[in-house]
Amino acid sequence: MTSLPPSRKTAVRALAALAIAVSSLTQVAAAASPEGKTTVSVRLPDEPLLVQINQVALERRGPKLAVVEYTGDAERGRYTVLRDGKAIKQGELEPLPAFDAWGAGRRYYRVDFSDAEQAGRYQVDVRIGKRRALSAPVPVRDDAVFATAGAQLLGYFKRSRHTDAADRDLPIFKTARRVDAWGGWQDAGGDKGKYLSHLGYANYFNPQQASMAAWVLAYGADTRKALFAAHGLQTQVEDEAFWGADYLHRILDEEGYFYTTVFDQWGTPGAQRMVTGYEGAAGTYTTLYRSAFRAGGGMAIAALARASMLAKRSGRHGEFDGAQYLADAERAYAHLRKFNPQYCADGKENIIDDYTALMALVELRNATGQARYLDDARERAASLIARQQADGGFVSDGGRRPYYHAAEAGLPVISLSAYADIEPEPARRQRALDAIGSALTHELAITHAVANPYGYARQRFQLTRDGKAEGEVLEGFFIPHRNETGYWWQGESARLASLSAAMIVGGRKLAGADAAGYGLPADRAAYAQDQLDWTLGRNPYGMSMLYGFGRNNPPTVLESAGEMFVGGISNGITGAVGSDTGAGIAFAPGPDSEQWRWVEQWIPHTTWMLFAVMAMSGDQAR
Incomplete structure (x- = not known):
């Protein structure tokens, strides 16, 4: 997530407080720190x-x-x-x-x-x-999580809307220009910055943030209308989808690129809020503010194209209309098709560019029917499939660095599934389906290669030396702490929901469905359920990361994790502090200045949970 790194503190200096009483199953200790503040620590329960x-x-x-x-x-x-x-x-x-x-x-x-x-x-x-x-x-x-929490999952986005009028007139870093970047959503509980993506300087860690949220909302409103309408949520999801599309229109520069970040160093006093890139734990401003496909540009195009379809079919729109959304999407794609490598920190495209550009092309094809978008989608799909190893796992680059991602590990499969839906040629479609099947087989194999009582999705990774991944390819449960970002590791609620969604969406494209649930064979259905169950309380801490639901919720730690919204999802459980490889286990051990890693709510978590429970719900699941 993008909130307070180790060397920064937010302007808030309030006492941390528990928001929901934690039962005897989870021990929460509050002790006075040397500064007199309250420190919250959550330990593994010791009941027999x-x-x-x-x-x-x-x-x-x-x-x-x-x-x-x-x-x-x-x-x-x-x-x-x-x-x-x-x-x-x-x-x-x-x-x-x-x-x-x-x-x-x-x-x-x-x-x-x-x-x-x-x-x-x-x-x-x-x-x-x-x-x-x-x-x-x-x-x-039926429609279990959606029916129980869908209204609050949607409500999280409205509660996260950013409406400060100052964003109507923001400077762009190291230019004389000022632009209107009003609207959108604040990124996290303790961070009122707005991000299509961050961590671009590390090349392989870009998460899809506000643009992914805008796409999921528009896609859900357009393709799952019966589900949302059955629960009285159709108008609400349309409103939020158009809110997201309107923001994407505003941050599309006249040259054709999107602004990656509106940033103020996590609310640091004296820091100027502006359109900028940034890097590292210090939040150093950079000129990397033009979004590559992997830095949110691809999913922004997909979101605008889907919003144009939603506007056409619903007869509604936001401040701007469906024709404008589609024109924006086409103009942005034409620009990135030409300039994308220039906007990548290392000047080279990688797997994230492939799968986000593929999603953009699928939605442009759906919105326009134009053959040129199918042609380009075929090239992107071929590039993505070429990054797949014999056992189904992906590499991130042109070498051997394994693909792993703390927020969207399921998106390669979801993008290939979307591509399979628009591919009319049987041979090409079959290659995509084969890649999906191989990827899902890999996920099951690596997850169950060791004893794993909770079925937690495991991953491959390399550690870094001098800022680059090298050495032995390792496997583990949690993201390694010694990675290319230099400081960033956190709980993986979004990653788990993305993998659950990938198993459901991708698995339904393949033969062999039975009555185990979600139209999937038993092993795939269990995997999909395991990942959501972990976030929703079936974990060693007995903690539901979905705030306002379940018996135990994460504590509030205002110093670094900020506000807690009902319907928001905390980052979650990690490997033990001090473990380069992310081995062991930890949740909210403190100190409070570090609690964002576990406790803070982040927009991709609720985005991916909503997408996963949409996939699980309705006629598609039965």
Whole structure:
């Protein structure tokens, strides 16, 4: 996320406070720091028996799993599944392979109640020896997370709108120009900056931020109208989609490029707010403010093209109309097609340019029907597929650096899936489907290559030396802390939701669907569910990162993580502090100036969660 790095503090100097009382399952310590401020620390629970479960909602026809953690001698245990307080299923606990990567001394068991397809309020009651534990309650229903939290997920974007009139007249770094960059969304709880992307100086870390949000909202409003309308949310999602499209119009320069960042060094006193690039923990201003495809430009084009289709079909629009949105998208693509490498920090395109440009081209083809966009999409798809290794994993560059991404690891598959939908030639379409199948097989294989009681999506990576990735290709659960950015690592709620969405969207393109849920085979359905369950409470901390939902939520730490909005999602759990490889596990250990890594809400998390639960919901899921 883009908020307070280690060397910066926001202007806010309030005491940290717990927003939601944390139950005995999660220990939260508050102690006076030397400066007299309150420090919040969240530790792994030390209860001998725990039952961790999705605390928000589970699909009636989908995977339903609880993970049991037990400290003690090996004993046989039993479980009872309760629906509305009544026992509906009992059995012996299923032991899982030994696992000590997040601490020794725990045994793990699984309770699978996927066959319980009647709506209701469920809990899992577990007994091992003389110990007993009861899970948090979870509603089971159709359109589960969407119906339960969809209105607040959408509401998060409106609550995050940036409406300061000062943005109507902002300078551009190292120029005499001033521009109107009003609107859009603040990036995070403690950061009122606005970003199509950041971390461009590191080349392989660009996340799709405001432009991805604008596309997901426009795509959802246009293609999933029945779902949003069934829950009374169609007008709301259209309003937010057009809000995003209007902002993209304003930040499209007359030359044809988008402004990457509106930035004020995370609210640092005395820092001037402007259109600029920046780099590093110091937030040093740079002239890298023209968005390459990978720096939000590709998804901005996709969002505007989709918003033009939404305007045409709905008869509505924002401040600007659908014809303007489409003209913007076409002009921006024509510009980036010519100049994109010049806007990349290293002057070279990489995998992120491929999959974001591919999304832009798919949406331009959908909006215009023009053959030239299909021709270019074929080139981008071929380039992306050429970066795939024999086992299905991708490389980021022209060499051997593995592709890994803390916010959008599922986007390569989603872009290929979108391309497959517009490709009329069977052979080309089949190549895309083969690449999708190989990528999903890789995700399953790397995730289950080691003991993994929660099914957390693992990833390949290299560590860095002198700012460049080199050496052995490693595997692990969390993003490595020693990476090309120099300082940036955080929880991965967005990455997990993106991979869940990729497994659902990509998996449906392939043969072999069955009744395991979401129109997927059992292993793919379970993987998709595992990633969302982690964010929604089925994790070792028993913490729902979706604020306002579930039994336990992250603490509020105003010093570095800022405001907490209902419907916002915190960054989440990471590897242990001090681990170059991201090994071990940590959540909000403090000090408060570092808590943004775990606690702060960030726009890509809610964006990707909304996209994933849209994919899980409605007729497409049944």
